[in-house]
Every structure is written in structure tokens, then in C-alpha cells.
Amino acid sequence: MLKEYRTIGEVVGPLMLVDKVTGVKYEELIEVRMSNGELRRGQVLEIQEDKALVQVFEGTSGINLKDSKVRFLGHPLELGVSLDMMGRIFDGLGRPKDNGPAILPEKKMDVNGEVINPVARDYPDEFIQTGISTIDQLNTLVRGQKLPVFSGSGLPHKELAAQIARQATVLNSNEDFAVVFAAIGITFEEAEFFMEDFRKTGAIDRSVLFMNLANDPAIERIATPKMALTCAEYLAYEKGMHVLVIMTDMTNYCEALREVSAARREVPGRRGYPGYLYTNLATLYERAGRIRGLKGSVTQIPILTMPEDDKTHPIPDLTGYITEGQIILSRELFKRGIEPPIDVLPSLSRLKDKGIGKGKTREDHAPTMNQIFSAYAQGKQAKELAVILGESALSETDKIYAKFADRFESEYVNQGFETNRSIEQTLDLGWELLSMLPTSELKRIKEDMIEKYMKKV
DSSP states (O other), rough: OEEEEEEEEEEEEEEEEEEEEEEEEEEEEOOOOOOOOEEEEEEEEEEEEEEEEEEEHHHHHHHHTTOOEEEEEEEOOOEEEEEEGOOOOEEESSSSSSOOOOOSSSEEETTTOOOHHHGGGGGGOOOEOOHHHHTTTTOOOOOOOOOOOOOOOOOHHHHHHHHHHHHEETTTOOSEEEEEEEEEEHHHHHHHHHHHHHHHTGGGGEEEEEEEEEEEEEHHHHHHHHEEEEEEIIIITOOEEEEEEEOOOOHHHHHHHHHHHHHHTOOGGGGGGGGHOOOHHHHTTOOOOOEEEEOEEEEEEEEEEEEGGOSHHHHHHHHHHHEEEEEEEHHHHHTTSSOOOBBBTTTTEEGGGGSSSTTOTTTTTHHHHHHHHHHHHHHHHHHHHHHHHHHSSHHHHHHHHHHHHHHIIIIIIIOOOOOOOOOHHHHHHHHHHHHTOOGGTTTTHHHHHHHHHHTTT
């Protein structure tokens, strides 16, 4: 029999202090029964002697200190998992949101997860095809990687997220592939966009969606990515699936952390965010990976909006330290109508070399990737020079590179949000663009490879 406490001492924002408690543990789940019979859930944040600081998921408004009762449930926040979750939509706390039946769980899992033993980790090296050329050829995503998307306010990251969720697949594999989608603090319109897109394209059948809206409590926002990752770990490590986890928008998650930290009167760190922001983000991002001896894997694409497009802001800055690269969206390309507006030069996938080449994609992948990067960078330089000195100041080769940069952006980058290119189509398009350059300029590709592939285009 669980003991009930009527010793609520203080309420501040989403936090509540309960006095004279015994045997309470950190992160233990609680139930608050209000005087009108309503039940709310919460979680223990801190214990000092006989006092427990609790955060209430649904907020503390309307709680009567004298008449409300608190029960400590003896276990942390859990998610009931089952294969029946596929094709379903849940709220940020794992409750069905699509008017479907309740899930009959196969088991219950602690949402805080367990750290993967570094010795048990397998190296990520299998190519995942997203159907987006700028990612597949130039900033390749591999199975078990965490590759964030850095966006800005008003940029089309939601369209990019939906496109990746719809198109992503593991090549040359007949193993099951699933998408777990976590929407964190998004607007109702954005939620409708994602649900409609998933249903219309049939992607919902292999997906699990967790939706936390902007008007939901901030505390629920902190639980949403943990729910999604717990579901992904179950599908990956117990059901042998390749799972892609897309989380948008991680900036809203960090804002919720800051809100709770301020309510706890903690000493703020950079820009008011808590000093443990790095550690907290790492506990989420490090749940991606592959485990030796197990078929499944968890691959992460966290999406965040950079306040004021500032890459040095704490959220993108710390995310960049923890993850293996970043995909950066460009406001300049967006203004010119290029979709998706991925800026390939500052974007980076640190594991791209591991998932490409013969037997994985194609033997010409790495050399053409390096050549395209070099040619595009030279083309942009030439265009900048022409703005300052005039086009007459450019050499004939510089003019070719400037044309290459224009065609690269208009034909290669600007593929739209509906086009799904295979890696072969992307590589062939790369060769077509490189055929603009004199053969003497293709210094990063071996001659036999130029003869083999250039005559095809």
C-alpha cells in the first residue's frame, strides 16, 4: 500500500515541495490527487533530508496545498512498449492521441534509458539513403550516427524533416526500418502538417509519432524526446529494426529546461541556460548507436532552430560538440527559392567516409564528393571576386567554375521536397556537373574512373 502525503509545503511554477517524506528516490514518479478528484502526474527532481522537490507534468495551477494528496509510486517514468505502437500517434507522455485504442504493453521501460557501454558499441558504417543529394553524396548519414540539422526561424526544417522521414531507407537490406518522430513544443499547424504528410504518403505505417504542442506544459516537453528514444531502443535492440529518430525542435526542449531551472532558482549558465545543459543533451544524443551482437540500430537526426541564426548560441554550440557533424540550412539559399536550402560547405558529416565506397554506395562516391566540394568552393570564390572586380577580371577557368556553382545550386541542391533521388541518380548528376570542367581540373579523381563514368553522361 502506497503512503499518501498531505504535506505540500510550497508551489512555484511547475514545482512543488513535499515535506516529511521517507524512502523517496530521485526521478521517482508521483501522483497528485487534487481536492476535486483530478489526478496529475509528476517526477521527483531533488531530495534533501525529508523534503522532496517535485515537478508536476500538467502544471500546478489549481492545486490546493491543504487538501491535495501526493503519492510516491516507487518507480521512474515508464513507457509501455509494444509493436502495436507502429502507425500510432501519442502525446509527449506516451498517451494515445489519435483516438485509437490504448496500447497493451509487452513490457514497461524506464524512459531515462541505460547508457550504452562504450565497449559494446559497434562502429557506424552502413549507408542510409535519405533521397536528398546534398546529404547522401556530400554529408552522408550512416546507421547509428547522430547528425543534427541546424536551422533558423522561418526556414523550412519541418518540410526537410518530413521528407527524410518519408524517404529514408537502408540500402541493400531487407531488415525492418522504422521512423520514430518526436515533435517538441511545436504549433498546432505544424503538428497537423506532420500528421497529414505521414498519413498522405503512407509513412505513418512504419512510424511512431510523439506530439508535444506549444500549449502543452513545459515539463511534458522534457519527457517527449525520452519517450521517443525509449520507443526507438525497444524497436531497435529488442525487435531488430533499423530506427531513425527525428526530433524537432530541440531548441524548445532546451527552453523548457531553462524554465524549470529558473523555477528551481539555480545559478544560470550561458544566456540563462542551466550549467548542466551539455550533460543533459549528451544523455539524449548518446542514446544513438549500434550494439555488437544485435541487429538493430538507433540513428538520430535532431533538428534545432538557432536563435538569431547564431551558430555560437549555446544550443547549436553544445550540440555540435556532442554529435558527429551538422547539416546547416541557409537563409540566403532559401530567399532564392532553393529547396531544400542546405548549405553544403559549412555542413559536415564526420562519419561520411565510413559509409561510402565500393560495396556500400559506389566506388566513385568519395572522389566525386571531394571534387564537387572543391569545385563549388572555387565557384563561389569566383562569383565573389566578380562582384568586387567585375566579370572581366575572371580567367576563363574561373568563369567555368562560377557557372558550375550556379548549376550546382539550381540543379543539384534545388531538388524540391518531393523528389526522392537514389544514390546512383545523385552520383550520375554529380558527374554531369563535373563534365563542365576541363579534365585537367579534375585533380581529385583518378583517370580510369573519369574514363569509366564521364562518358556515361
